[in-house]
Amino acid sequence: xxxxVVCYPTFGGSGVVATELGHALSDRGHDIHxxxxxxxxxxxxxxxxxxxxxxxxxxxxxxxxxxxxxxxSSKLVKVVKEHQxxxxxxxxxIPHAYAAYMxxxxxxxxxxxxxxxxxxxxxxxxxxxxxxxxxxxxAFSINHSNVVTSVSESLKADTLRLxxxxxxxxxxxxxxDADYYRHREKPCEREKIANKSxxxxxxxxxxxxxxxxxxxxxxxxxxxxxxxxKLMMIGDGQNRAAAQxxxxxxxLKDKVVFLGKSNDIDRILCFSDLFLLPSEQxxxxxxxxxxxxxxxxxxxxxxxxxxxxNREGQSGYLLDVxxxxxxxxxxxxxxxxPEIHQxxxxxxxxxxxxxxxxxxxxxxxxxxxxAILTQTY
Numbered sequence: 001x002x003x004x005v006v007c008y009p010t011f012g013g014s015g016v017v018a019t020e021l022g023h024a025l026s027d028r029g030h031d032i033h034x035x036x037x038x039x040x041x042x043x044x045x046x047x048x049x050x051x052x053x054x055x056x057x058x059x060x061x062x063x064x065x066x067x068x069x070x071x072x073s074s075k076l077v078k079v080v081k082e083h084q085x086x087x088x089x090x091x092x093x094i095p096h097a098y099a100a101y102m103x104x105x106x107x108x109x110x111x112x113x114x115x116x117x118x119x120x121x122x123x124x125x126x127x128x129x130x131x132x133x134x135x136x137x138x139a140f141s142i143n144h145s146n147v148v149t150s151v152s153e154s155l156k157a158d159t160l161r162l163x164x165x166x167x168x169x170x171x172x173x174x175x176x177d178a179d180y181y182r183h184r185e186k187p188c189e190r191e192k193i194a195n196k197s198x199x200x201x202x203x204x205x206x207x208x209x210x211x212x213x214x215x216x217x218x219x220x221x222x223x224x225x226x227x228x229x230k231l232m233m234i235g236d237g238q239n240r241a242a243a244q245x246x247x248x249x250x251x252l253k254d255k256v257v258f259l260g261k262s263n264d265i266d267r268i269l270c271f272s273d274l275f276l277l278p279s280e281q282x283x284x285x286x287x288x289x290x291x292x293x294x295x296x297x298x299x300x301x302x303x304x305x306x307x308x309x310n311r312e313g314q315s316g317y318l319l320d321v322x323x324x325x326x327x328x329x330x331x332x333x334x335x336x337x338p339e340i341h342q343x344x345x346x347x348x349x350x351x352x353x354x355x356x357x358x359x360x361x362x363x364x365x366x367x368x369x370x371a372i373l374t375q376t377y
Contacts, residue, residue, distance in 0.1 A: 001368060002031040004079055006072070006100065007091040009040040013286040014121035017151070017174050018091045019043050024177075024361045026050050035079055037068065053079050069095035069102070076103035080114055087368050088116035093125070094134060097141035115146035115371040120169070122151070122283025122304075125159050139163040146371040149364075152305030155283040170367060173308070174284045175360040176293045178353055181266075190271040193257070199229040199335050202272040202296070204265060204287040205279070207237025212301075214239075215278040215324045217246055217256060219299070222328035224255060227335050231256045232268055269294040273341070274331050277301070277310075280321045285309045288316075292352035297334050297344035299327045309355070315348035 003025065007018035019042040022032040026049035033051045034043060045052050057071040076099065079085065088103070090096035100116040107114055118141065125138070142148055142165055149172045150156040156169045194200050201220055205211040213233075220231040233243065233256060240258065247256045262268070269275075275291035277300040284305040288298045292309070298316035300306045312318045317330040334341050
């Protein structure tokens, strides 16, 4: 199939999922065309069957805010026509599904019929989409998609609760490439981060308020009083400065390492002993899954899609949002007992295999075939 993919080209989960899915589809012989305003951070344009088309937004002084959705829909029309695409797969309801619908209608007028699949990832529903200003546009975009998928049962339930949705929503989980991690050589650089007596605890996020960055540090603060440890903070965002100020105030500056946006996540996770994710909302929890495939137990909040990924008492523990004391206690239970720690490590890895990309890609291929065969306009 010739498939156009629309996503945000950032470090965020939806962009990563879209990019890795595109790579996997190209490996299976599909012709994949990424269409967005910048090359996605993980996109390998040298890979066979992978193409990138940049969306340029003209800067008109008339517009206070440049019309990206208009530019995107026009670009979609152009790429579909030039490359005879058979299907569009858009990640995020707005503006991507909205732009895909407009492109579909423009192409219909030219006698070209192309379906589009919309994948819901989370904040397009729970944060942006639920705002009264956007709510009608989100519902319209979902209801006019040919097929709709979501990355968790929790997100599907949120979508049906928040919007008047007429379309069926199929859950297709986010994924991990198990073979990639099985066959990678494990780097032995733990001594660069911590000494032998210290445990390595890790957190990865975009440092936005819903990630509760201070709770990460408070949990670590309690843990390190009973268990020597270092905390690796990977990511960047609006709460980073506050987190660094808190560490300085609490005398944790030498114990907490802020690494910013990093391409070395795998190298850090491979020698991490515990992963913390105390978010107040997670539609899936891709960071937790990435930790689990590296045999890292997860302490997380019991919200959103996290219980579908992190299994209570197996791969880690689930606690109420804000309960950093409880998270620390569960973390210590794992870290201070080598036998228990090993059990959690192995269970985390085995549960992560349920989300192997080889199990997920055929589900998307089936969705694509359904969209092409049952398209209505």
